[in-house]
Amino acid sequence: MANRSKTSMRIGVSTVCIACALAGVVQGGNLTIPDIQYTESPDGASPYNGKVVDCSGGIVVAKVAGGRPRLFLQDPNALDGWGAIQVKGWASDAFASVAVGDWVEMQQVFVEEYRGTTFLQYWDENSDGSRPILRVVSSGHRLPRALVVDVNEIEAPEYLPLEDAWLVANHRAERLESMLLQIRDVGVVERDLGKAQDNYELQSFREPNDTGARCWASDYSNQDRQKPDLYVPEIEAGRRLRAVTGVLEQYTNLGEGFDYYQLLTLSEKSLVGLCSADLDQDGDADLWDYKLFTEQLLVPSLPPVGDLNHDGKVDSTDLDLFNAAWQQADVNGDGIVDGDDLDI
Template sequence: MKGIILSILSLTVAVGIMAVPFSCYDIQYTENASGDSPYEGQTVDVTGVVTAVIPGTGFYMADPGGGPWSGLYVYGRNSAAQVSVGDEIIATGDIIEYSGLTELSLPTNIQIISNNNPVPAAIDLTTAQVPYNNRISEQWEGVLVSIYDLTVTSTPDSYGQWKVSSGNAVSMIDDIFFNIAAATTINIGDTWHKITGIVDQHTAAGYKLNPRSMQDMIKENKIENSIIEISSIGNAQIGESYILDVSTSMINSDWEVSSYTMDLSFDNGRLQFNDVVFDSTLTLTRPQISDLGQGKIRIHYQADQTMTANLGDILIKLSFTVQGFGNLSVNISEFKYGDTPVNNLSSGSLVVKVTEAIAFMSISTTSSSKNVFDPAMGEKLIIEYGTKVGFLSRALIRIYDVQGRLVATPVHKNFESSTGFESVQWDGRDSNMKRLEPGVYYCHAEVSNRETSKRYKTVQPVVIKARLK
């Protein structure tokens, strides 16, 4: 009987131990020269804080305390839509090695414990500590790190990878989070003061830092190289109000900055601007706000003294109320510190997912939120379409003239976005690439559920303007 009790106790203790989720450090730490996880091939529960999300692909998580071996990549297209940066989670899945990268693959369960947790601070390293071609970088896989005082030694290759050096050591930069080459110019010999990114690796290329946004890339001490970025909300709801942070990179005292002017634009049919919030920000008194019309506002702030800031400090906060579905962007069209324009501007957004099985469509142009455009002047129609996520669906966008004749089919494809929203720009040409005559046309959106064969439709008019003679 005593033996049975001891066996039961032993089993209880063992189950209790197994029920405790692993940390990222537990999964990553290894003394094996290959760098492979000791848990490769096993199904595990891992806990950590989400540090970055790659839409439609996966996300990174890390131990709250940071440090070497503290990060982990989670692969799974559906999983990327289930989490947000700052979520504390427990993820269940298999540990695999994919081209040298340790990852938790295709999680079968993600439990969100809490939200809005701080992301572990980036670890300051030298290029000698995180070279692209040496196994000493293995400990930083999945970890947010920063390197300093860099010189570009190669331009982006066909995979978006490029190299920087500091002294004799070389690190590699990659673009899994955003298209760096499209956001800024990378030339051999350029210098960068600081680049922050999450480290990944591929056996064919080596270890690479992946900046999460332009805010992770800072050039030398010039006002024009400052970075202004608006935060985003990943799962907003119609009728609710939200605060978007406007953050800045470092402001040096010798720049003698004492004012800023910011022009914003947004879809005022689906977003209502409420006010600014300046408590606990770099903006110490209420700024001047000017309504420029058609979803455009200007914010001007004049300080009583020279402004200084550290990377990521909040310049001001913006309050919006959501009034419609869609991926609703809040764009910075222009920003100046004093009289100096700032080059690196990153927009924010509020993603309001469709909650019903319908065909959603919103039409605007490259210059306004109206459905009237002039292709002869280079304007294009932006057609945003969407549906509820969670089922395999196909989108069909067709343009008809007033006689009901089909003239163009801008979209005929499966949905790929994890948010349920996609968009296309139409240049006013028919299926034969001929420019259509001015007049009224009708844009039909159809979403088909490929699992049930159900179809959902909506239609909106569009106008091609006639040019004045």
């Protein structure tokens, strides 16, 4: 074990992992994020785990405050996976001069696997005496578009009663670790899951009978979450969402019975609810919804799903609200509210 005196960051660290004490320096040019992240190891560990490297970096797609603040860097050229990585700071103000949209590169940074996630450690000093360097190369970059994935690509863990553990069946989501992702057409099934009981389970409402079409998410990194609440207000059992966007993190602690992936939402914009004109709540606003509204406008019936202003009747006021909601959500103007509007 090793002791370090943290001077410029004013943080004391009493212990570090053995791998850090044995750290080697990788010779050669800058590594890309995919160079560091790509692995064929069953445990998902980076081949550079325990090494000091130079990294050409990527765009800051998320910045999470705290005593151990974090940056999520993503390489916009890595479209199919292995394209993002987390940087952990060891002082609350470590990234005060960094903004979302900056391109950040790093030199002499230690790569470490911790709780299933690959980190670049931005502390004061490595065990070999070198100091990590973080540099903002340029600013104002447009963020990479969130990669749209099926829910089953970041499949939820299964509860194994004999082990009293929540474990993911496979790690095919490893290539998506720390990347900006989006899932669509999901409903909130259950809350109070996971190590901190702050996870919730999302199920595809287009595949309600597919037990694999589920994933876990969390709002603990959501800047609009009101503390001490664990969730943003949209997260209620039974609520359907057109889209959920976030960065993917793995949490592994087999000693406590956990190994799962979680989609971390970042702000209130991370969650897109159903269009209020989507009366049948199938994720689209289309002619079926218009037919349903017209029927209720002409012949009152229960439940009055067309009563958008909740005054107990379906009338011309609701028609105005129905049309306004449809037009606002139909971003591409093709007359239908669907996934294509989320792509713009």
